[in-house]
Amino acid sequence: MNPIVGIGEVLWDVYPDGRKVAGGAPFNFAFHCHQLGHDSVIVSRVGADDLGHELRDRVRALGLSDEYIQTDPDHPTGTVQVALDANKVPTYTITEYVAWDYIGWDEKLEPLLKTARAACFGTLAQRFGTPVPVHRFAERLHPRPRDLVVFDVNLRGQYFSEEILRWGIGTSNWIKINADELSVLSDVLGFRSLSDVMDAVTPLAFGCGATILTRGEQGCEIYRRWEEDDGDDGSLYPSETFTEPGVSAKVVDTVGAGDAFTAAMVCLHLEGRPLRECAKFATHYAARVCEYPGGTPKIDRAEVERAAGLK
Template sequence: MSDLLHPKKAICFGEILWDNLPSGRLAGGAPMNVAYHLRKLGLDASLMSRVGDDEAGKELANFVSSIGIPSENIQIDSKHSTSEVLAEVKTNNEMVYTITYPTAWDFIAWQDNFEKQIATADVFVFGSLAARNEASKKTLLGLLQHAQFSVFDVNLRAPHYNKATISELLSKADFAKLNENEIVILGEWFTQQTDEKNVVKALMEQFALSEILITKGAEGGTYYNATQSIDYKAEKVEVVDTVGSGDSFLAAFLSKKLAGETIEDCLTFAAKLAGFITSQKGACPSYDVADIAF
């Protein structure tokens, strides 16, 4: 009952945008997707972002409100337009994104009430994309100074990242989530290792990370902390699209972790939700958690 009266608080920072998919136009952005699923899973999750003062921005802000995410930290930019992304499906159902620059969420400005919000949140989730421009990056680094538990969703999108920025963000994070391609890139940049376990160990030591979670699509993935590594299997589902599956996985994992569940249970729960999302259209389909067999 106490969790219902005082749910865990999460804040997600970064991009919100329109994904122009082959199947149509959908609202997107990893921070929004993670916030959506965290709220579905019972957390008090909110979003810090920015949209343009245009029709696309109004529609996006309305969508965010319609799926239950508070909109008070979504800023309106009078100079820069709302973000639009062209998403294309490649081999193995992987999505390739062409992301406009600059756009409204590149200019997320510091607000006086941000410090208290971050300091009282149980988890702060951020990615690398929102650090591609100095304005949002400065705000993000300011927020990270006050975070209790910071989760870096690495989310490398070429050409919107560089080694120096990723290094700086890793050094501010407690927990890093990345995919099988991103761990290879980070291994080449920051370690002299090629074996995954050795790469992870070197990254954890170099950047003082307490946990690393690697997602590997249909192959499942691996969780690491200082004392153990745990593999998990992906759910076997009929794939509709993979948009947002990793975001739902992260949200599900964090929801169970913050509830004090075992890592094995966190991974099982996360794999089941990600499998369900992969079987649906879009990153934020409507669903009742009770209807999914966890």
């Protein structure tokens, strides 16, 4: 098994009507990778409480293993209160000092690190310090040929810092942000464009680097750069920017749509598909996710491929 790994929060999203939905961006990402036909796992932590036991059951019911979900004897399982505005866009009230704030390193993770083919992480699980698994997966995967480290910035409230942003960008092959997050990167780091972000991505010497900007119903923009030997002074870094238009959807809520987009991009890229095809599929796939409540709906891959004109 050469899994795709999501590292960070797994939690219960709690809606105003009292519904609980298993969530957390890295978990949503891992779920959609699994749904798209790839081995995937979530590295996280839950409490030794009823919510933790329920969450493990739900993770397994959705087809993923809970093998790499640790149990915290001292901190509760994470919960997030979700509110939706008139456009079905969520805002989150995130409980602090919960189990996933304390993800540690254990003996199970070393063999996983050796076999993983991709890892994805964000900023939220680093809000009180970067967990050791995030550091080790990011810093040991990104130099390995054909492996992929994705920093899905995924800003939530005040839970980020300049240090976290610079470290994440500097240890990743792909950076995924939305339009609001690009504005924050501009304010905090002085980045004014996708090319500015790309200039800060250090692992380009190990292959293709990309900054992926999502714009919701307006689609996405991708700035990519990759290494080529010019036969003279070592390397050139050709670049390309392209856009993929948005896809109409009957939106129920947008929870998890960005995570689904990231998973779709990663899965098709690992299958060897051109980045433009990855973006087309990912845009259609995320639109379908928006048509269902919660971040982990069942979506038929073949139907999305047909809708995107890729089948």
